[in-house]
Amino acid sequence: MNFNTKVLHGRAVKKYAEGSTLPPISQVSAFQHDSAEEMARVFEHKAAGYAYSRVANPTVAALEQRINELEGGNAAVACASGMTAVTLSLLNFLGAGDEIIAGSNLYGGTIDLFEDLTKFGITTRFVPHLTPEALEPLINERTKAVFGEILCNPSLEIMDVRRVSEYVHLKGLPLVVDATTVTPYLFHPIEEGADVVIHSTTKYINGSGNSIGGIIVDAARFDWDFDRFEGLSGYRKFGKLAYTMRLRTDIWDNIGGCMAPMTAFLTTIGLETLGIRMERICETAYTLAKALAEIPEIEVCYPLLSENPYRELAERQLGGRGGGLLTFRAGSKETAFRILNSLNYAIRATSIGDVRTLVIHPQSTLYVRATREQQEAAQVYDDTIRISVGLEDAEDLICDFTEAIRTSL
Numbered sequence: 001m002n003f004n005t006k007v008l009h010g011r012a013v014k015k016y017a018e019g020s021t022l023p024p025i026s027q028v029s030a031f032q033h034d035s036a037e038e039m040a041r042v043f044e045h046k047a048a049g050y051a052y053s054r055v056a057n058p059t060v061a062a063l064e065q066r067i068n069e070l071e072g073g074n075a076a077v078a079c080a081s082g083m084t085a086v087t088l089s090l091l092n093f094l095g096a097g098d099e100i101i102a103g104s105n106l107y108g109g110t111i112d113l114f115e116d117l118t119k120f121g122i123t124t125r126f127v128p129h130l131t132p133e134a135l136e137p138l139i140n141e142r143t144k145a146v147f148g149e150i151l152c153n154p155s156l157e158i159m160d161v162r163r164v165s166e167y168v169h170l171k172g173l174p175l176v177v178d179a180t181t182v183t184p185y186l187f188h189p190i191e192e193g194a195d196v197v198i199h200s201t202t203k204y205i206n207g208s209g210n211s212i213g214g215i216i217v218d219a220a221r222f223d224w225d226f227d228r229f230e231g232l233s234g235y236r237k238f239g240k241l242a243y244t245m246r247l248r249t250d251i252w253d254n255i256g257g258c259m260a261p262m263t264a265f266l267t268t269i270g271l272e273t274l275g276i277r278m279e280r281i282c283e284t285a286y287t288l289a290k291a292l293a294e295i296p297e298i299e300v301c302y303p304l305l306s307e308n309p310y311r312e313l314a315e316r317q318l319g320g321r322g323g324g325l326l327t328f329r330a331g332s333k334e335t336a337f338r339i340l341n342s343l344n345y346a347i348r349a350t351s352i353g354d355v356r357t358l359v360i361h362p363q364s365t366l367y368v369r370a371t372r373e374q375q376e377a378a379q380v381y382d383d384t385i386r387i388s389v390g391l392e393d394a395e396d397l398i399c400d401f402t403e404a405i406r407t408s409l
């Protein structure tokens with residue numbers, strides 16, 4: 001089955017109650033049981049069934065199974081937000097004294113989170129690009145995870161997932177990736193060796209910008225050394241499934257990181273059109289990038305442009321597609337703001353992956369809490385504009401941007 005068929009007819013797509021074509025919305029907090037004995041069996045995980053929506057919910061489970069199948073994972077856990085997914089994907093096996101190595105070109109919220117984690121004794125060491133050469137000098141006995149984005153938001157640098165995963169596995173470390181910007185349509189990180197994949201489903205997977213959500217997908221292939229990864233040692237008997245078992249029955253459940261049933265339903269609807277949206281979005285983004293690259297006063301960044309250093313990786317890893325984001329440098333902050341204020345179709349809003357084209361000045365918004373050094377490491381300058389391309393017609397977007405730029409220079 002190819003992607004679009006699999007989304008609609010894969011193994012994970014069940015016959016839902018009463019012949020519903022979509023999973024019914026189980027908008028409840030608790031589930032009733034025929035007897036006290038049955039209830040006890042459900043709580044002991046000895047019988048299938050639902051008890052409480054913070055722990056498991058059928059509408060949420062339907063989404064988890066479908067995304068898990070598309071990612072080629074072993075298990076998936078849906079979360080309240082992409083940030084919940086990033087946080088719990090790491091706290092599930094880290095503790096005070098542990099170190100993470102991460103790319104410095106991460107999503108602004110993730111950089112802020114890693115700062116927060118220092119107060120709990122978890123230190124992050126940043127490298128400009130996640131490569132074996134950059135990781136080598138930073139790995140020590142406290143290092144417990146390598147974390148990176150595949151197509152970085154907004155620097156648009158691309159991680160060579162196979163190369164990085166082969167290297168970190170040699171060092172006994174798991175590779176955790178944020179695949180939000182590539183989606184399961186453009187790339188399958190697990191096939192290339194990633195151990196844990198997270199998504200902000202708020203973005204492309206939902207697609208319509210109608211709810212906040214996230215998901216953690218576990219490949220369940222990593223060989224956990226339970227002496228080194230003490231956090232998982234209580235789950236030793238589950239072997240490679242230790243990660244998911246701890247997540248579900250411990251930290252995710254106890255923190256209350258669950259996705260709401262209505263969000264799962266809305267996200268499932270979005271997921272069903274992910275492939276066709278991504279195809280169109282990537283095509284329009286490339287067309288717009290080429291058109292804007294003709295304007296000499298601005299500097300455009302898009303992975304498929306001929307001078308882009310990640311072009312070859314986009315060809316090889318992303319099937320020749322460059323994703324739905326592009327950025328450009330307008331020359332000055334004032335010019336950037338004038339351009340943003342002159343657009344008619346592209347709307348000034350945070351977020352990415354919407355059906356509408358969204359624009360933002362990352363430095364004064366997403367990176368406002370970051371230091372100047374952190375901003376520059378993420379390639380966020382005072383004149384950078386990020387565009388998240390939507391489903392409008394390419395010709396109209398080209399007119400909108402070229403006109404706004406022309407009148408603002």
Ligand SMILES: *Cc1c(COP(=O)(O)O)cnc(C)c1O
Pocket residue numbers: 081082083084086107109110149153178180181200201202203212213214352
């Ligand atoms: C938006 C985003 C997040 C955070 O997701 P939320 O759903 O907003 O919590 C994490 N990583 C990337 C790459 C993102 O774009």
